[in-house]
Amino acid sequence: MxxxxxxxxxxxxxxxxxxxxxxxxxxxxxxxxxxxxxSNLLNDALGRARTAMSAxxxxxxxxxxxxxxxxxxxSFEKGDLRAIxxxxxxxxxxxxxxxxxxxxxxxxxxxxxxxxxxxxxxAPQADQESLERALELGTPQIGNVAVGPAIDKxxxxxxxxxxxxxxxxxxxxVPLKPQLFEEILRNQHLPGDWQISxxxxxxxxxxxxxxxxxxxxxxxxxxxxxxxxxxxAAEGMPQSVRADGVEVYAPYVxxxxxxxxxxxxxxxxxxxxxxxxxARPIVLGVMAALTIAAFxxxxxxxxxxxxxx
Numbered sequence: 001m002x003x004x005x006x007x008x009x010x011x012x013x014x015x016x017x018x019x020x021x022x023x024x025x026x027x028x029x030x031x032x033x034x035x036x037x038x039s040n041l042l043n044d045a046l047g048r049a050r051t052a053m054s055a056x057x058x059x060x061x062x063x064x065x066x067x068x069x070x071x072x073x074x075s076f077e078k079g080d081l082r083a084i085x086x087x088x089x090x091x092x093x094x095x096x097x098x099x100x101x102x103x104x105x106x107x108x109x110x111x112x113x114x115x116x117x118x119x120x121x122x123a124p125q126a127d128q129e130s131l132e133r134a135l136e137l138g139t140p141q142i143g144n145v146a147v148g149p150a151i152d153k154x155x156x157x158x159x160x161x162x163x164x165x166x167x168x169x170x171x172x173x174v175p176l177k178p179q180l181f182e183e184i185l186r187n188q189h190l191p192g193d194w195q196i197s198x199x200x201x202x203x204x205x206x207x208x209x210x211x212x213x214x215x216x217x218x219x220x221x222x223x224x225x226x227x228x229x230x231x232x233a234a235e236g237m238p239q240s241v242r243a244d245g246v247e248v249y250a251p252y253v254x255x256x257x258x259x260x261x262x263x264x265x266x267x268x269x270x271x272x273x274x275x276x277x278x279a280r281p282i283v284l285g286v287m288a289a290l291t292i293a294a295f296x297x298x299x300x301x302x303x304x305x306x307x308x309x
Contacts, residue, residue, distance in 0.1 A: 038272070042237050045264040046251035048188045048196070050235070053253040053262040055184045056198060060158065060258055064140045066095065067160040067172050076162050076170065081111060081118075088114040088172075097180045099151050102173040108135060111170075113150045123149035125173075127157055134159040134171045142258040143173075144200040151175060156206055181207035185262075194266050195242070201259035239268065 070091050075083035081103070088101040092114045101114040102122075108131055110122035125131060130143030143157035155175035162170040185196045186209050197208040233254070240250040242265055252263040 042249055042251055042266070045194070045249065045266050046235065046237060046253070048190065049251050049253040049262045049264045052185055052188050052196060052198070052264075053255050053260075055187070056181060056260065056262065057255050057257045059180065059184065060142055063095075063097070063158045063174060063176065064160055066091075067158060067174055068140075071160060071162045071170075071172055077164070079169075085112050085114065085118045088112075095174075097177050099153070099155055099175040099177055100148075102150070102175075104131060104171040104173060106135065106168050106170070108132065108171075115150060130157060130159050131171060131173065134161050135168055138163065138168050142200075142260070144202045145204040145206055148175060154178070156200060178207050182209060182211075185209040188264075190264070191270075193270055194264060195248075196262065196264050199261050199263070203261075206260065240265070242267075 070087065073084075073087060075087055084103060088103070092098050092101045102125070103111045103113075104125060105111055108125070108128075110125050112118055112120075112122055116122070126148035127143040127146035130141045134141045138161050140161070141159040143159060145154050145156055147154050155178065158174045158176065160172045160174075161168045162172060181198050185198060185207055188196055188209075190196055190209070195208065195210060198206040200206055234256070235251070235253045237249060237251045240248055242248050247268040248265040249268060250263050250265050252261055254261045
């Protein structure tokens, strides 16, 4: 009887020894599969951010080129402000994404804007920082979100310097409609619980899909995270906390052209759920192996008890 019990015990040990390596390999494989799924999902989110940022830059460059083409007219060369004003109104009517066309002098003072009668005392200029950069550097600049007194809405401005005799003579400013960038973000067709946002160089929201619950007039800083410090790298995949308290992965891409940034916010729970979904067959295999091993051990113990009887 002792020999039978000893034999059953040896069978149990052999069963465990045989199953354990399989279980260990499966556990490692499950973790690797989950990590690969997580990486693929986040890389997909980062790829969408890159695509969106490229589309935004392409759009901005297109508007810069349009303004530059307008500034090659003889009216600018002659310094005929009335003719520049009339031409600005014509171009504005042909550009559905433009909210206005403004002209500033080399000193930064506002000469006119196309939605007000020529000769009316111009309103103060919004986003003075980007205007000063355009005057100082003599290169096109992309402004930050600001509310202008003329259009009375939050907008971003394309600033294009006009040169004469090697110096900046004028700056043409064009505020762009936020809907332009919302459409670009919508074209990324993100999963339902993802969010994509475009922010300017000061972390103020330019556009977001779905829209964020912020007052666009005040142009509050982007409420993507209340803990994360703004990254300096061109792109990355930090973890963060959304304004509503949901933990997210936040792959982002920063533009060297505009200084703007696109972030794709993916709920952490969704990522983990999707990651382990791919590893589920392996986990089920481990459970099946453990069940079979337990059954073999139980069967051996049951037979041993029968022999004792």
